[in-house]
Amino acid sequence: MGKVTGFLEIDRQVQKYQPASDRIRHFREFTLPMSDKEVEKQAARCMDCGVPYCHGPTGCPVHNQIPDWNDLVYNGDWEGAIRNLHSTNNFPDWTGRICPAPCEEACTLNLEDIPVAIKTVEQAIADKAYELGHIRPQPAATRSGKKVAIIGSGPAGMAAAQQLGRAGHEVHVYERESRPGGLMRYGIPDFKIEKHYIDRRVEQMQGEGVSFFCDVNIGVDKKVEELQAQYDAVIYCGGSETPRPAGIPGAELAGVHDAMPYLVQQNRRVAGENIDSVAWPSAPIIASGKHVVVVGGGDTASDCIGTAFRQGAVRVTQLDIRPQPPEREDKLTVWPYWATKMRTSSSQAEGVEREFQIATLEFVGEDGMLTAVKCCEVDEKRKPVPGTEFFIRADLAFVAIGFAGPLKQGVLTELGDALDVNVDRRGSTNVVANDRDYRTSVEKLFTAGDVRRGQSLVVWAIREGRQAARAVDEFLMGSTVLPR
DSSP states (O other), rough: OOOOOHHHHHHHOOOEEOOOOHHTHHHHHOEEEEEEEEHHHHTTTTOOOOOOOOTTTSSOOOOOHHHHHHHHHHHHHHHHHHHHHHHTSSHHHHHHOOOOHHHEEEEEEETOOOOOOOHHHHHHHHHHHHTTTOOHHHHOOSSSSSSEEOOOSOOOHHHHHHHHHHTEEEEEEEEEESSSHHHHTTOTTTTTTOHHHHHHHHHHHHHHHOOOEOOBBBTTBBOOOHHHHHOOOEEEEEOOOOOOOOOTTTTTTTTTEHHHHHHHHHHHHHHTTOOOOOOOOOOOOOOOEEEEEEEEEEEHHHHHHHHHHHHHHHHEEEEESOOOSSSSSSSSHHHTOOOOOOOOOOTGGOEEEEEEEEEEEEEEETTTTTEEEEEBBBBSSOOBTTTOOOOEESSSSEEEEESSSSSTTHHHHHHHHGGEEEEESSSOEEEEEOOTOBSSTTTEEEEEEEHOSSOOHHHHHHHHHHHHHHHHHHHHSSSOOOOO
């Protein structure tokens, strides 16, 4: 695939960033696009692997046919590349921006730490397709007469909606917030993905006959039983939004917040919306001129860091209870799987102070206001080491240690014991359904995405939405041609 000797002749190159001193002054995306010729050269580096691990179960969850579209890009066939990419992934313009790229970890060239720039090529294909007018509504030629309701308009709900709409069903998407997109819109900062990329997909889907109903909280404003009466099938794609409880004393102090209300507020500000949210009502949270502590080491913590810098924080410290990982993994024991190694996000590179193997013992305050965070070192079993306690000044603290399942208010409260749920190994409460038919214990109700599998990547949500759409189409019609 690509140029036979390309990986020997061409160095790896990915998109560059604006300098940190420039990008923290705005909330727009800050990657600098590569030229078409540069992208074609990167696609040429794709090897003719006997087993392309990049698009197998070790690499891409949606099974993108990466060697195929790398070859098409190398040969200048951008229309063929987007057609191939769309055959497995409804929204490559999203995943090309925010997916952590497990495909690159699984690339054969990653054995030498120079994987093919798959994520960069994917984004370039999607952006070029829009530029050339190759992405247009694809309405179904015939209608089935069946109606499907989808609860939630995140990546899983959107993917399921588009697949079912193109299969000829009448699809109605219900969204609790004022605009579609779920946590793609309200949880991920604009500097990682600007929201017009969501808007243009919504417009495309509306052109395919999909209808969106926003400001409708299913289970509160409209009952699930009403949907069951009105529709032939219902898919619950509510996401995983309940903050994981940290159990840290002093969490009630003013200035201590869960991560998501902070991120939602700022995304609403950027969009010119009211900052009050149905799910996370809160007073304004601003980091300007403040000392900020972020508890947690994942993507959400990183998003809080980047947001705080852009709001004008004086100092940002990140506390991670895990030990500092090695700079380079042992390829022979890990590849082609995702490796635990030292990774620095663009937000962390903007100046955060990272502390590893540190436990957060208590939020300390005066007169009900946060003033410091009490910490200590931990051993290899994450147990506090006596005598290592210390304090970090803090005016704001964000707890970003993950999510423990869907919000209880709404669908879960209405259905109660009729809907089977379980608790996974991470302590998350998830709706029970297998990954073959995606059917829940409630009649005509299917589920997909984080509400079923627990918090995960956008690319996993897209895969589950596509697979759930296939299961629903087969349920309604007796057979299906939709892909898994």
